Amino acid sequence: MNWNSPLVQAGLTMLGINIAFVVVLMIVAYTVLAERRILALIQGRLGPNRVGYGGVLQPFADLLKFILKEEVIPDQATKFFYLLAPIIAITAALMTIIVYPFGPTVNLPFFGPVKLVIAQFDIALLYVLGMTSVGVYGIMLAGWASNSKYSLMGGLRASAQMISYELSLGLSLVGVVLMSGTLDLYSVVELQTNRWEFSPVLNFFLQPLSWNIFLQPLGFIIYLISAIAETNRVPFDLPEAETELVAGFHTEYSALKFALFFMAEYVNMFTVSVLATTLFLGGWNGPGVATFPVLGVFYFLGKIIFFLFLYIWLRGTLPRFRFDQLMNFGWTFLLPAAILNIIVSATVAYFYY
Amino acid sequence: MIPLSWYLALSAVLFTIGAAGVIIKRNAISMFMCIELMLNAVNLTFVAFSSHFNDVTGQLFVFIVMAVAASEAAVGLGIIIAIFRNRESLDVDEASILKL
Amino acid sequence: MLELTSVFLFMLFGGMAVGCALSMIVQRNPLYSAISLVGVFVSLACLYVTLAAPFIAAVQVIVYAGAIMVLVVFVIMLLNVETEVRRPLRLRYLIPVAAGLSFVLIAQVFFMLFFVGPVSSAPSNVGLTASIGAGLFTEYILPFEITSVLILMAIVGAMTLARRAADIPLAARSADSSGAAGSPFTDPINDSRISGSRPGLTEIVGREMAARAIERLESRTGRGQGEET
Incomplete structure (x- = not known):
């Protein structure tokens, strides 16, 4: 069998994409469980711990519940868009995950060296940003098609918030792109392997110094804040502020359609964590990866889990913003800061690269 | 190929x-969208020739066309909002005088 | 086999583009039109990928589908534009002109189909980010800079328009219209009557438009310089 023929390659890529979807959905399911348990811990409760040992089967019980629930479609809803919206949301969320490199080149038996990335292409970062911006449609359409005031308000708020923070999110990444000189995520990660040359021992321990976070601290902070806002999480969860808007854009959604929105939110949370890991925390890089490439996958997962924990932690700790505070913060602080970051990075990149 | x-x-x-x-539609927003479609048709020609x-x-021309479209x-949507606020309608036939 | 695949892809995305475009002008509800237009943009982006122009494809999705159409949909939802009413045609004398012009167009299409050669499919790096950046910042620096001035003008224009609109007190407007409660102009939570300084959603739209343009200007400058060095 010729492994280099385009058709075989296409088939392998398809297979990889499907495996990645399944893996990500499993991670997402357990993120939900982890969130409930950790929130319970923060608030001095127990959390779901009945299904399986310590609640490990809870996600599947929830899924079963969602499947068995009655599907309610509001009478006055625009049915086509009402059904289309959750599909757009979950598709746009899932489509970005295929471009992230999750490990260095490893030697597999029978295959030879394999790059641990599903699809590597020149414009990977732009692709991610494009898919993120398409995801807004799911929320907007959900809000509009439900034909309910709470949904419409939630949808309008969510889209206003997402387009606003998308700016600072995109701008905060420009600094990294300037430092790397490429939009290809695999190359961006590879560039964070050995940026500085020390002695071999120091190279081992000081490997993290090569990560972009040390070159782009401001960019990292801006990215982190706008990513939280972009995924509509606490403290920026105004679109679904349950005390004011019932549940925001998904007020009228029930059963599996609600589950799709719910999953889309957590997949988005996962993908922004992966993007942060890839661009700022060196992806799969870490001490010892040069000798044991497989270690890279675990570093990668560990960093993602750190970010996911951060999200949950913030949710348990911080109160919610008010809408005007949110807008003011985005436009008058984050955006100028991101532009400043670009100016400084461009100057530095011009003189030192 | x-x-x-x-x-x-x-x-x-x-x-x-x-x-x-553009000729059929009476709604300012719909006409605006039809113009975007025409711009895109031209973009497709540009990219096909480029290839x-x-x-x-x-x-590069496509890039610049996109900037112009943005x-x-x-501006166009700003004007449309201003028209709507003054006339409570987006019908271009009703907005035939250049006065608010 | 590959030949067949590319023909299939062209037919698929070309058909999608034409179908969505037709649906766009047939629909009477502007929101349906807008979503159909998004379909056109996405299928055109896929066609750009088959034409070996991935960068343009990505920018197409980001700028058209992700920015322009989101704004359009936002405005449609905000203004709560109702379905168009069909009226008798005006400008009846234009019908023969249109027929003549469409005949010319059909003739042109036939000419193209029979006399224009095939796309040279030599693999190239023309569509990649680096070559576009290099072209944009060397040979075509003047159009690029002029575009940036244009975008600056658009920012100022959008700000001016939005500001004048914001001068009309929102609370007063919606209070005297009969359907005040359902009016999309007031956010019941962020009503300016409750707290004087909170911006209404309409004001946010204006800011959004301006800042979109700022982003495009800034990110273009940033990305391009990265490729040049």
Whole structure:
């Protein structure tokens, strides 16, 4: 069998994409469980711990519940868009995950060296940003098609918030792109392997110094804040502020359609964590990866889990913003800061690269 | 591979649909969208030729067309909102005088 | 086999583009039109990928589908534009002109289909980011800079328009219209009557448009310089 023929390659890529979807959905399911348990811990409760040992089967019980629930479609809803919206949301969320490199080149038996990335292409970062911006449609359409005031308000708020923070999110990444000189995520990660040359021992321990976070601290902070806002999480969860808007854009959604929105939110949370890991925390890089490439996958997962924990932690700790505070913060602080970051990075990149 | 002419024909069809839309539609926003469609049809021609002649110029033009379309959207939608606030309607027939 | 695949892809995305475009002008509800137009943009982006122009495809999705159409949909939802009413045609004398012009167009299409050669499919790096950046910042620096001035003008224009609109007190407007409660102009939570300084959603739209343009200007400058060095 010729492994280099385009058709075989296409088939392998398809297979990889499907495996990645399944893996990500499993991670997402357990993120939900982890969130409930950790929130319970923060608030001095127990959390779901009945299904399986310590609640490990809870996600599947929830899924079963969602499947068995009655599907309610509001009478006055625009049915086509009402059904289309959750599909757009979950598709746009899932489509970005295929471009992230999750490990260095490893030697597999029978295959030879394999790059641990599903699809590597020149414009990977732009692709991610494009898919993120398409995801807004799911929320907007959900809000509009439900034909309910709470949904419409939630949808309008969510889209206003997402387009606003998308700016600072995109701008905060420009600094990294300037430092790397490429939009290809695999190359961006590879560039964070050995940026500085020390002695071999120091190279081992000081490997993290090569990560972009040390070159782009401001960019990292801006990215982190706008990513939280972009995924509509606490403290920026105004679109679904349950005390004011019932549940925001998904007020009228029930059963599996609600589950799709719910999953889309957590997949988005996962993908922004992966993007942060890839661009700022060196992806799969870490001490010892040069000798044991497989270690890279675990570093990668560990960093993602750190970010996911951060999200949950913030949710348990911080109160919610008010809408005007949110807008003011985005436009008058984050955006100028991101532009400043670009100016400084461009100057530095011009003189030192 | 696909002949260049197919892309050109597709672009012509899209442009015609856009032009027809501008004439048929009465709603300012719909007309605006038809204009965007026409711009896109032209973009397709640019990219097809760029690929045909292996020259980057066509794609740069597309880039600039997109920038122009973006600024057009910003100003155009601002005007549309202003018209709606004054007339409570987006019908272009009712907005026939250039006065608010 | 590959030949067949590319023909299939062209037919698929070309058909999608034409179908969505037709649906756009047939629909009477502007929101349906807008979503159909998004379909056109996405299928055109896929066509750009088959034409070996991935960068333009990505920018197409980001700028058209992700920015322009989101704004359009936002405005449609905000203004709560109702379905168009069909009226008798005006400008009846234009019908023969249109017929003549469409005949010319059909003739052109036939000419193209029979006399224009195939796309040279030599693999190239023309569509990649680096070559576009290099072209944009060397040979075509003047159009690029002029575009940036244009975008600056658009920012100022959008700000001016939005500001004048914001001068009309929102609370007063919606209070005297009969359907005040359902009016999309007031956010019941962020009503300016409750707290004087909170911006209404309409004001946010204006800011959004301006800042979109700022982003495009800034990110273009940033990305391009990265490729040049």
